Amino acid sequence: MRLIIRKDYDAVSDHMANYIKNRILEFNPTLDKPFVLGLPTGSSPVGVYKNFVKYYQNGELSFKNVVTFNMDEYVGLPRDHPESYHSFMWHNLFKFIDILPKNVHILDGNAENLEEECKNFEEKMKSYGGVELFLGGIGPDGHIAFNEPGSSLASRTRAKTLAYDTILANSRFFDNNINKVPRMALTVGVGTVMDAREVAVIITGAHKAPALAKCIEEGVNHMWTVSAIQLHPNALIVCDEDATLELHVKTVKYFKSIELVIDDLVGAENVGLQGNVKRYPTPEVTPTREAFYNLPFKK
Numbered sequence: 001m002r003l004i005i006r007k008d009y010d011a012v013s014d015h016m017a018n019y020i021k022n023r024i025l026e027f028n029p030t031l032d033k034p035f036v037l038g039l040p041t042g043s044s045p046v047g048v049y050k051n052f053v054k055y056y057q058n059g060e061l062s063f064k065n066v067v068t069f070n071m072d073e074y075v076g077l078p079r080d081h082p083e084s085y086h087s088f089m090w091h092n093l094f095k096f097i098d099i100l101p102k103n104v105h106i107l108d109g110n111a112e113n114l115e116e117e118c119k120n121f122e123e124k125m126k127s128y129g130g131v132e133l134f135l136g137g138i139g140p141d142g143h144i145a146f147n148e149p150g151s152s153l154a155s156r157t158r159a160k161t162l163a164y165d166t167i168l169a170n171s172r173f174f175d176n177n178i179n180k181v182p183r184m185a186l187t188v189g190v191g192t193v194m195d196a197r198e199v200a201v202i203i204t205g206a207h208k209a210p211a212l213a214k215c216i217e218e219g220v221n222h223m224w225t226v227s228a229i230q231l232h233p234n235a236l237i238v239c240d241e242d243a244t245l246e247l248h249v250k251t252v253k254y255f256k257s258i259e260l261v262i263d264d265l266v267g268a269e270n271v272g273l274q275g276n277v278k279r280y281p282t283p284e285v286t287p288t289r290e291a292f293y294n295l296p297f298k299k
């Protein structure tokens, strides 16, 4: 697992967006071989989506051959409700970019048969050959998508009852009235996310520091469902300094040192992965995934 630590939310968003942009460009998606991207909602990805819009407007990135699958959606909330995840995705990303509507997949929380809806969603993912990269955020209790504490780490897309803490946390979007927050959601499972060829998670803010510590320093545990990424062969977490507050100093130093060693191996001027946030990111010098995994020695 890689842990990249950046100064603050903006620097995290810039890093993650740039990383995903490079993954898509390197993949070189076509009509027949689209890039399949899993997407979250919430405040965590908003900065990434702003960057995606900027890349599209600058002509740096097209989403024509990108297929998306969203992680979750509330049950029973009208699709055009301002707080539905359909609305969120439309207002924060899709209305600004050239993605084809037929390539967007969001669970229908108003489907007559919710079980069928979830099954079809999984099958649709399979029909595209699976998800190339699943981007995620987490809740303060370490949940990924709506896989609340205690969810099976092998879970698939399904209807889920929301934890009281999540209802409380999300009431800020519903006039601070917990009675307005839907009690159920459709969500991809932990197993669904872990099936992606790469999982990339954004964790920012001191309120998520305990979850990051559980995820990185303790064992895989269904009470902190994001900890399942320890078992993933290609996982990346990008967090801010605040989120590292509960980590051991040794852990933080270890992950920062890894970045420094990579700089040393490939040359900071080529990679741009140095800990100095001010020098990062400069898109032209950011490593492609290939550069990351196929480290050429400088000397």
Ligand SMILES: N[C@@H]1[C@@H](O)[C@H](O)[C@@H](COP(=O)(O)O)O[C@@H]1O
Pocket (backbone or CB within 6 Å): 040, 041, 042, 043, 044, 045, 071, 072, 136, 137, 138, 139, 140, 143, 144, 145, 146, 166
């Ligand atoms: N289902 C969503 C999750 O996918 C999201 O990661 C979480 C955190 O949201 P935020 O990014 O706003 O902290 O909120 C909800 O529970």
